[in-house]
Amino acid sequence: MxxxxxxxxxxxxxxxxxxxxxxxxxxxxxxxxxxxxxxxxxxxxxxxxxxxxxxxxxxxxxxxxxxxxxxxxxxxxxxxxxxxxxxxxxxxxxxxxxxxxxxxxxxxxxxxxxxxxxxxxxxxxxxxxxxxxxxxxxxxxxxxxxxxxxxxxxxxxxxxxxxxxxxxxxxxxxxxxxxxxxxxxxxxxxxxxxxxxxxxxxxxxxxxxxxxxxxxxxxxxxxxxxxxxxxxxxQEVAAATRRAIRVPPRVHGRWAVIQLDEPYRIHGPVASAWTRRLADQIVLVANRGYVPGRVHFSVRSHRPLDLRAALSALLPDAGPDFAAGHDRATGGIVDAAVFDELLRRIQGEAAREAAA
Ligand SMILES: [Mn+2]
Missing domain, CATH: 3.90.1640.30 (inorganic pyrophosphatase (n-terminal core))
Structure with a gap:
């Protein structure tokens, strides 16, 4: 400072x-x-x-x-x-x-x-x-x-x-x-x-x-x-978290995406729990069940990466609730359509990397 x-x-x-x-x-x-x-x-x-x-x-x-x-x-x-x-x-x-x-x-x-x-x-x-x-x-x-x-x-x-x-x-x-x-x-x-x-x-x-x-x-x-x-x-939150941790991830290049439909705000801890098992991936856990019509998601990684920058590179103008928080612990709150666009861009990035 x-x-x-x-x-x-x-x-x-x-x-x-x-x-x-x-x-x-x-x-x-x-x-x-x-x-x-x-x-x-x-x-x-x-x-x-x-x-x-x-x-x-x-x-x-x-x-x-x-x-x-x-x-x-x-x-x-x-x-x-x-x-x-x-x-x-x-x-x-x-x-x-x-x-x-x-x-x-x-x-x-x-x-x-x-x-x-x-x-x-x-x-x-x-x-x-x-x-x-x-x-x-x-x-x-x-x-x-x-x-x-x-x-x-x-x-x-x-x-x-x-x-x-x-x-x-x-x-x-x-x-x-x-x-x-x-x-x-x-x-x-x-x-x-x-x-x-x-x-x-x-x-x-x-x-x-x-x-x-x-x-x-x-x-x-x-x-x-x-x-x-x-x-x-x-007790209630622990039971929901155990349920959510059993949802399998889908890997797209460096991203691993898990989609939940839970009324609990557990996307952050579920993402943190998966970073150890997916040590080379950026883990994104999305929750469509927290607020209807909106997707709340958390992004974490085992390796020290600037995750806010990784997200912003995919969707540069997604508003103040996107890629907020900390470099190592970020995520966002977006409309379902914006999240679907983010997923398409993650898949596009993975396809380009696979072709390179
Ligand atoms: Mn704080």
């Missing part, structure tokens, strides 16, 4: 803290908007704790199946909370702004500074720090203004969820593993992720479980009501 961007980030962080403290000081409502995975949900739990400790009321919201934070229906629900400030966590970013109200975005996804959102405060590393997560950025933002230190393990959950075992080198994960055990942290990540993958997309259960938990082991073994519901959701 350039010196200029670093100075901008100091300014963004101080503005963000100021907005939260002022909202708390006047007892205002804060809308906590989050991505329904372990990282986004852990960041949301930290934001809820901090906002309440500062004196604010909290309303939480996550986009439904097939929505994102820019969907008009989602925006209307967030505006309807009557919140004076929105805190948006781990949802990626686009130019412009998702909501009319004052908005603070905390996000660790790679973004060109020229494409940064125009909101009151955008807390980001612009992708310049691959060893961070939204939960860690949120923790670092909140620690100077709110008593979140006893919940530092929430930052570790998000790091482990997004970075896997590489996150164990992060000081927040190392400290949480010493205190709580790495097994309890991993188990909590799996439970939280299951909620967002469930057929009902019941991310609120995971957030409730994190808010009622005093330590990560409370998710897997605690008697809390939300933790119990979370464990039932995980």
């Amino acid at each position: 350039s010196m200029f961007a670093a100075a901008d980030q100091d300014q963004a962080r101080s503005t963000a803290r100021d907005l939260l403290c002022r909202a708390g000081g006047r007892g205002a409502r804060v809308a906590v908007v989050y991505h329904a995975d372990a990282d986004g949900t852990s960041a949301a739990a930290l934001a809820c704790f901090a906002a309440r400790a500062l004196g604010a009321e909290v309303a939480t919201a996550t986009p439904d199946k097939g929505e994102n934070v820019h969907s008009p229906a989602f925006g209307a629900r967030v505006e309807a909370t009557g919140a004076a400030l929105a805190v948006v966590l781990d949802t990626g970013s686009r130019p412009g702004r998702p909501f009319a109200m004052p908005t603070l975005i905390i996000d660790h996804h790679r973004v060109d500074p020229a494409q940064a959102p125009e909101v009151e405060a955008f807390v980001s590393t612009f992708g310049g720090d691959p060893m961070t997560s939204t939960s860690a950025l949120t923790y670092e933002l909140l620690a100077p203004i709110a008593p979140v230190a006893p919940r530092a393990w929430l930052a570790a959950l998000g790091l482990l969820g997004d970075l896997g075992d590489a996150a164990r080198r992060h000081p927040l994960v190392a400290a949480a593993a010493r205190e709580h055990g790495i097994g309890a942290l991993r188990e909590a990540v799996a439970l939280v992720n299951a909620a967002g993958r469930s057929e009902a997309h019941d991310a609120g259960v995971a957030l409730a479980a994190l808010l009622e938990a005093e330590r990560p082991a409370d998710l897997a073994r605690g008697g809390g009501e939300a933790a119990g519901r979370l464990r039932a959701l995980r």
